[in-house]
Amino acid sequence: MMRWLREPVLWFCLIGALLFTANHLQQTDRIVIDDAVRARISALWQAQMNQPPTEPELQSLVDAWLRQEVLYREAVRQGLMEDDDIVRRRLVQKLGFLHQFSEDTPVSQSELDAYYQANIKRYTLPQRYSFKQIYLSNPLLVASVHSSLLAGEDWQDLGGATLLPRTYLSKNAREITVLLGAEFASQLSELVAASWTGPYKSSYGHHLVYLEERIAPEATPLSYITTKVRADLIRQKSEKAADALYRQLLKRYDVVHR
DSSP states (O other): OHHHHTOHHHHHHHHHHHHHHHHHHHHTOOOOOOHHHHHHHHHHHHHHHSSOOOHHHHHHHHHHHHHHHHHHHHHHHTTTTTTOHHHHHHHHHHHHHHTSOOTTOOOOHHHHHHHHHHTGGGGEEOOEEEEEEEEESSGGGHHHHHHHHHTTOOGGGSSOOOSSOSEEEEEEHHHHHHHHOHHHHTTGGGOOBTSEEEEEEOSSSEEEEEEEEEEOOEEOOGGGSHHHHHHHHHHHHHHHHHHHHHHHHHTTSOOOOO
């Protein structure tokens, strides 16, 4: 028996077993549920429900948290986080959130002005059109409708019945495409101001169109969209900060392409 105690292999196995047991005990260490944990759980509930939890609700939430914590620790102990794409994406996302700028990030007026000017196209309204339309169930009715217009008849009483609006105000090409179709939008350049022209084909049929106004592209004043521009600037700051963090962290690694 004493001879076996002097065998190196035996001691190697014993030490390995002790290390495994110690590691296991360390990973399944105490789970402390104190006032700080309860306060955090309660705050999360209040943020979602707009009211603090009752005592039974809080106890139920704590029980659910404990269950999740036990299962989480067991998953970590078993190495289930390794090579898991979902976990990887969640951790990357969380790291990104930690380094994002918040809505309270200080932004000076000069920064806002500079960002607004550098991205002025983003805040410029495209060319828009205001027009009236008369729906024609048959394009051959153009001459008859034109005669009625010349005779002074009310344009809103002419043409076929339709649920389409008679008047369109300040619509850009993309909006008109959605409303009347791509073919109609492609004919916008042919519209003649202050005159009934057509017929122009849409997704619904044919129309006589009276162009009231062709509104040139114009930038929305910064004072009207300060909140949006500020949010866009903070988002850009966050993206730049995330990129800088990545480049800094990348220096720690020796990347080998094979």
